[in-house]
Amino acid sequence: xxxxxxxxxxxxxxxxxxxxxxxxxxxxxxxxxxxxxxxxxxxxxxxxxxxxxxxxxxxxxxxxxxxxxxxxxxxxxxxxxxxxxxxxxxxxxxxxxxxxxxxxxxxxxxxxxxxxxxxxxxxxxxxxxxxxxxxxxxxxxxxxxxxxxxxxxxxxxxxxxxxxxxxxxxxxxxxxxxxxxxxxxxxxxxxxxxxxxxxxxxxxxxxxxxxxxxxxxxxxxxxxxxxxxxxxxxxxxxxxxxxxxxxxxxxxxxxxxxxxxxxxxxxxxxxxxxxxxxxxxxxxxxxxxxxxxxxxxxxxxxxxxxxxxxxxxxxxxxxxxxxxxxxxxxxxxxxxxxxxxxxxxxxxxxxxxxxxxxxxxxxxxxxxxxxxxxxxxxxxxxxxxxxxxxxxxxxxxxxxxxxxxxxxxxxxxxxxxxx
Numbered sequence: 001x002x003x004x005x006x007x008x009x010x011x012x013x014x015x016x017x018x019x020x021x022x023x024x025x026x027x028x029x030x031x032x033x034x035x036x037x038x039x040x041x042x043x044x045x046x047x048x049x050x051x052x053x054x055x056x057x058x059x060x061x062x063x064x065x066x067x068x069x070x071x072x073x074x075x076x077x078x079x080x081x082x083x084x085x086x087x088x089x090x091x092x093x094x095x096x097x098x099x100x101x102x103x104x105x106x107x108x109x110x111x112x113x114x115x116x117x118x119x120x121x122x123x124x125x126x127x128x129x130x131x132x133x134x135x136x137x138x139x140x141x142x143x144x145x146x147x148x149x150x151x152x153x154x155x156x157x158x159x160x161x162x163x164x165x166x167x168x169x170x171x172x173x174x175x176x177x178x179x180x181x182x183x184x185x186x187x188x189x190x191x192x193x194x195x196x197x198x199x200x201x202x203x204x205x206x207x208x209x210x211x212x213x214x215x216x217x218x219x220x221x222x223x224x225x226x227x228x229x230x231x232x233x234x235x236x237x238x239x240x241x242x243x244x245x246x247x248x249x250x251x252x253x254x255x256x257x258x259x260x261x262x263x264x265x266x267x268x269x270x271x272x273x274x275x276x277x278x279x280x281x282x283x284x285x286x287x288x289x290x291x292x293x294x295x296x297x298x299x300x301x302x303x304x305x306x307x308x309x310x311x312x313x314x315x316x317x318x319x320x321x322x323x324x325x326x327x328x329x330x331x332x333x334x335x336x337x338x339x340x341x342x343x344x345x346x347x348x349x350x351x352x353x354x355x356x357x358x359x360x361x362x363x364x365x366x367x368x369x370x371x372x373x374x375x376x377x378x379x380x381x382x383x384x385x386x387x388x389x390x391x392x393x394x395x396x397x398x399x400x401x402x403x404x405x406x407x408x409x410x411x412x413x414x415x416x417x418x419x
Contacts, residue, residue: 023099025062027092031055046075051085062092065165079180084173092165093207097249102156104244108307108415109151109212110408112238113220117145129220134233134243143236149307149407152244153212154232163251168203174261190267190275200287202256209247211308211411214292216245222295253294258287274331277340282322299352305370306352307411315414316370318346336384342377351409367406375400 032054039048053069071085112118114130119141122130130140174197181189218227234243265279288301290309301309305316327340351368379393402419409415 019101019103021096021099021101023095025092025095025098026060027057029055029057044076046078047073047081048075049073057090057092059092059165061098061162062165065090065092065167079178081176082173083176085170087168087170087172089168089170090165091168091207093163093249097163097207098157100156100249102154102158102248105153105155106150106412107153107155107212107245107247108149108408108411109146109216109238109245110149110307111213112143112146112151112216114140114236115143115145116141125223126220129223129228132225132228133219133231135236139233139236146238149409150412151212151238152240153209154244154246154248155209156248158246158248158250161248161250163207163249164205166203166205166207166251168201170202171198171200173198188269190269192266193264195261195263197261198259199261200256200258202254204254205251206253206255207249208252209249210252210292212245212247213308214296215247218293218295224293224295227293227295253291254289255291256287256289257285259283259285270331272331274329274335277327277329278325280322280324282320284320285317288317301352303347303349304352305349305405305409307408309352315410316346316349318349318372320347321345337380337382339380340378342379344375344377346373348372351405364406367404367409370403370405373400373403 034052036050036052037047038050039045041047049072051069051071051073054066055068056064056066058064067088067090069085069087071083071087073081073083075081113126114122114133114135122141127137127140131137135143174195177194179192181192215227215230218224219231220228230246231238232243232246234240237243238245260283262282262284263280265277268276268278270276285302288309289298290301291298292308299306299308301317303317303319309315309317322343322345324343324345325340327338329335330337330339349370375395376397377393377395378397379391381392382390384390404418405415406418407415409418
C-alpha cells in the first residue's frame with residue numbers, strides 16, 4: 001500500500017510556523033501466522049498450543065525489514081493458563097518523519113554550560129568547545145543563562161541523514177486464572193478472572209528528535225564534536241534569530257520499558273437490586289529507560305519527569321498506575337440503566353533534574369515533586385433500545401487541579417501553561 005500526506009501551513013504552538021508537508025511512502029508486506037495445538041485433554045495438559053508468525057516488509061524509502069514471533073500457551077487444568085511470547089517488531093518512519101520541512105521552534109533546556117551561570121567551571125577545553133559552536137572567547141562565561149527553560153531549536157527532516165526503521169524486541173509471560181466459582185458464596189460472585197503479565201520491551205534505533213539538553217550536554221560536557229556541529233550560536237546566544245540547536249528527526253540509541261500488569265474482574269449478583277461489574281487494571285514499572293547518544297548516561301525515568309525522558313519528553317512516568325471501575329446494573333426495564341464510577345490513580349513522581357546540586361539556579365524546590373493523584377469520574381447510561389444508548393458523565397468529580405511544575409519540567413508541547 002502507499003500513503004501520501006499533504007498538510008497546509010499554520011501557526012504552531014511552539015513559537016514557529018508549521019510548514020506544509022508533501023511526501024509519501026509505500027510498503028509491500030508478506031506475512032504468515034499459525035496457532036498449532038500440540039496437546040489437548042491430557043493430564044496436566046488440558047491444552048498446549050504454539051503460536052508462530054513471520055512478516056517481511058519492503059518500505060520505500062526505508063528499505064526491507066523482517067519481524068517474527070513465537071510463543072507458548074499451556075493450560076495444565078481448565079481455568080488456569082500460562083502464556084509466554086517472544087517478538088521482534090519493526091516500525092518504519094512515517095511520512096512526517098521522512099518529509100517534514102525544517103522549521104525553527106522553541107523547546108526546553110535548563111542549562112547552558114557556556115553561560116555566566118557556569119563561569120566558575122569553564123576551563124580551556126570547555127572554552128574551545130564553546131568557541132567551536134559560534135561563540136567568541138569574550139562571550140564564553142558571559143552570555144546569560146537560559147531563561148524560562150526555553151531555547152530555539154531546528155526541527156524537521158534532515159534529508160542528508162535519513163532515518164532507518166526502529167526495532168523492538170519484546171518478551172512477555174504471564175498467567176490467566178478464570179476459576180469456576182458456581183459453588184462459592186452461594187453463587188453471589190460471578191465470572192471472576194485474574195491476569196498477571198510481565199513485559200520487557202526494548203526499542204533500538206528509536207525514531208525521535210533528541211532533547212535539546214542532551215545535545216548541549218553531549219557537546220559541552222562529554223566533548224562530542226558531532227553534537228557540537230548541531231549547535232548554532234548567534235551573538236553567543238541560543239535564543240536570538242538564527243540561533244538554536246538542531247534536533248532533526250533521527251535514530252536515537254534506545255528506549256526500554258519493563259514492568260508488570262495486573263487485570264482482575266468479577267461480578268456480584270445483588271438479586272432484586274440488580275448486579276455489579278467490578279474491574280481493576282494496574283501497571284507497575286520496573287524500568288523505563290531512555291538513551292539518546294552513546295556518550296551520555298542512560299536516563300532512568302520511572303517515577304520521574306524531565307525534558308530528557310523518553311517519548312513526548314517530560315511526560316510524567318509514575319511507577320504505579322491503576323484504573324478501578326464499578327458499574328451497577330439497575331434492575332429496571334430489563335437492566336436498561338447503569339450507573340458507575342471510574343477511579344484513576346497515579347503514584348508520586350519527582351523531577352529528573354538534580355536539584356540538590358544547585359536548587360536556586362535551576363528551579364524552585366516547589367516544582368520538584370508531583371504528589372500522587374486520584375481522579376474520580378461518574379457515568380450513567382440508558383439503553384433506550386437496540387439502536388440507541390444515552391450516556392451522561394462527569395469527569396474529575398472532585399475537581400483536582402493540575403500541578404504547576406515550571407517551564408523546565410518538560411518539552412514545550414507537553415508542558416503548556418507550566419502544567
